[in-house]
Amino acid sequence: MRTDPDKWQSDYLRNGYLVVEGVLADPLLAQLRKVIDRISADADNLPPHLKQHIQFERDWVSRRPHFNKHTPEQVGSAVRNIANLSLFDPIFGRLIFQDRQLDILDALFQSTEYRFFNYKCILKAPRVGSVLRWHRDYPYVEHTTTDIITSMLCLDEMLLSNGATVVLPGSHRVEQDQMSPADIEIDEADLPDQFDRVTVCCPAGSAVLFHANIIHGGGANESQLPRRNLISIWTGPGTYPITPARAAHQGLMPRSKDPARQRQVEMSRQKIEQSKPAA
Numbered sequence: 090m091r092t093d094p095d096k097w098q099s100d101y102l103r104n105g106y107l108v109v110e111g112v113l114a115d116p117l118l119a120q121l122r123k124v125i126d127r128i129s130a131d132a133d134n135l136p137p138h139l140k141q142h143i144q145f146e147r148d149w150v151s152r153r154p155h156f157n158k159h160t161p162e163q164v165g166s167a168v169r170n171i172a173n174l175s176l177f178d179p180i181f182g183r184l185i186f187q188d189r190q191l192d193i194l195d196a197l198f199q200s201t202e203y204r205f206f207n208y209k210c211i212l213k214a215p216r217v218g219s220v221l222r223w224h225r226d227y228p229y230v231e232h233t234t235t236d237i238i239t240s241m242l243c244l245d246e247m248l249l250s251n252g253a254t255v256v257l258p259g260s261h262r263v264e265q266d267q268m269s270p271a272d273i274e275i276d277e278a279d280l281p282d283q284f285d286r287v288t289v290c291c292p293a294g295s296a297v298l299f300h301a302n303i304i305h306g307g308g309a310n311e312s313q314l315p316r317r318n319l320i321s322i323w324t325g326p327g328t329y330p331i332t333p334a335r336a337a338h339q340g341l342m343p344r345s346k347d348p349a350r351q352r353q354v355e356m357s358r359q360k361i362e363q364s365k366p367a368a
């Protein structure tokens with residue numbers, strides 16, 4: 090990974106997103122893919138306490154038939170989203186402390202006092218993975234400020250054909266009170282027309298970080314290749330949840346200088362190291 094904190098920060102501020110290649114080394118990438126494959130291979134048979142965190146493509150297609158050309162039967166048991174990832178395997182808990190990702194977050198927040206909020210894996214299965222509708226993250230993340238970053242670690246190369254993320258650079262420059270729950274699903278016809286669309290194509294192992302305000306989405310996976318992104322959301326200093334929803338490991342501050350927070354990190358790491366895969 091090439092380290093360039095000043096450029097990372099200026100690109101992020103200007104465009105609302107940033108791509109850094111080489112964040113996941115190959116052995117880690119292989120391990121993460123294996124664990125995601127293990128969870129998604131037979132998700133129908135997961136125990137209920139884990140299955141509740143799985144969103145199947147077939148359920149999404151039933152509710153939103155316009156965003157996939159396949160029927161629920163055709164998409165079979167493909168998994169679309171695994172929420173609360175660290176409940177499934179300690180590898181995801183460990184990833185919260187991965188230095189390369191944290192180095193980038195230090196630069197973008199210009200602080201060490203940011204927190205982990207939540208975790209998911211968005212999958213677009215070969216041939217059947219749906220369109221991801223245009224949206225901003227801030228309205229559903231629900232915090233006191235918009236100093237919030239979504240960080241995607243790409244387990245596969247992102248290509249136009251497998252449904253790479255598409256961003257509207259500049260759309261992150263919007264006042265907090267100008268956003269609403271309507272921004273959680275934006276129709277094509279309602280997109281602001283002053284922004285270009287950028288398809289974020291990047292190699293496997295890259296990190297794509299974006300501001301919670303930026304409008305983004307992505308096409309269906311029409312290829313034979315998988316497209317899996319591990320996605321964590323991080324909140325800046327003085328930014329607090331106003332939602333009652335809580336996630337595993339929420340509030341961890343891996344780079345905090347506060348001794349009480351460092352103690353929380355150390356004790357959490359020990360617990361993660363002692364835990365076993367649940368699925």
Ligand SMILES: O=C(O)CCC(=O)C(=O)O
Nearest residue numbers: 211226253254307318320
């Ligand atoms: O997986 C993607 O392409 C984008 C993820 C996304 O839209 C999100 O996390 O809000």
